[in-house]
Amino acid sequence: MQCQICNNNEATIHLTEIHGDVHTEMHLCESCAAEQGIAAKSQIPLNELLSNLLASAPEEANMYAPTDSRQKCPRCGFSLELLKNEPLLGCPYDYEMFEKLLLPLIENTQDGKTAHCGKVPTKIPRGEKDLIELMNLRNLLEDAIRTEDYETAAKLRDKIAEYETDRNK
């Protein structure tokens, strides 16, 4: 395919822009794209793109407090030393109590994943449900970008923006 501007060089940069229902495509060579000031944009590595897209994640780090490894859980008496015998925690609260120390283990056993997405009990408060829905949407967006399904990605981007606006109201 030839560049749409110079009609001479091979088009190596393919841009798809979606604004609402309007869908436009551009096919350019590198030098024409650079003149248009869009070449640099299209060269953003996927992981950088993702981290930018996901950077707006709400602050959840303060949800759980840091802790000491020798400390015992006041609810069940569990300490992390017990994990050496069998990989079982003592009570649900341990995930909160020992979060900082458990996180590497969770990351390691869960292929780097550290946040839930999926089913949510019907009884939990509305705000918490929204948080998980937002997480689900971000995962879908990540998948859509990975599979280069930009049309779906654009729709998801808009939906995430809507959700975030609603949450901030």
Next chain:
Amino acid sequence: MKLTEISNELNDWLDGDGPHSDIVISSRIRLARNLAEYKFLSRCSNTEKSQILERLKEVITSIDIGENIFYISIDQANELDRNFLVERHLISRHHALGKGPRGAVISRKESFTAMINEEDHLRIQVIKGGLQLGSCWEQINRIDDMIEQQVDYAFSPKYGYLTACPTNLGTGVRVSVMLHLPALKITGQVEKLLGAARDMNLAVRGLFGEGTEATGDFYQVSNQVSLGVREDELVSKFEKLIIPSIVEYERAARGHLLASGVDLLEDKISRATAVLKNARLISSEEALILLSHLRLGINMHEKQGASTPAIEQLCGLKDSSADSSGRITVRTINKLFLLTLPAHLQLNYGKPLDPTHRDVLRANIIRKTLNQ
């Protein structure tokens, strides 16, 4: 209910029906859940375990899962009964060997089990024949919703359903598919395939799950990651991508055997037929391996129209058991697989037997079925 009411029957999901059932034996989905107000089981006293057991037993027996159910106390059951339930995939080996008050609610058709006080307070599973993961998910999700109406599950917005072991954290979902891959084994390709599965973060285990070897060419493939992946996404990936690819590999290997490895195929099926028709003593492991080759021959005849002398001889055998169609089918073989397992043999015989007596009884049952 007495276990002898089911010990001589084939369970529904082993009936030989369901999509891709020539290769996919069963689809299973289980969910791990815990009650918010209790500690995890490793820190619970027996009194607390009893309270959890009573509460969950009451809740689960009160909901309508669409078929009759029965309850069995696992800590009060004898070893033979517990092993029998493991052989039928109704409880895990971990549950059978556990300590303290624990039980299981089981549906009469054996498609649903709730294990209470296994590693988590509650583990519910739905199992179906062939590749039917979507349908398993639909059913287990509905049952989970009904249970959740009556209890508070331990849940965190960040980490999802909280489980005793962090390997089940998040969705608490374990998707497991039991596959019969004899042609890949015979053609020496199974290790390559299993290596690829492990690279995709899938666990590959034997017939009875964790800690068991793949005997008789049966492999159980399941997910290892339960956090950060939606349940429907995981189920769909297994049902539409992972399992169909493995099924295609196995089909291709069966085709390859017919096209250019027919002597190898003939040898496996002829030897298995000859030994099983004549043996006077046979171990559980040898029976599984040889019955696997008969299962391959019958499926290749039925699904791929294969017609070699050994396959013709095998498919010409009659099965005159009361509930059979008169000729040997995959159902006949599945039934032999199940009824010749150690605990099934002993429960149906009426008392515990030493290994030699079990080997004699097993050989008798198989010989009688194949020589009718």
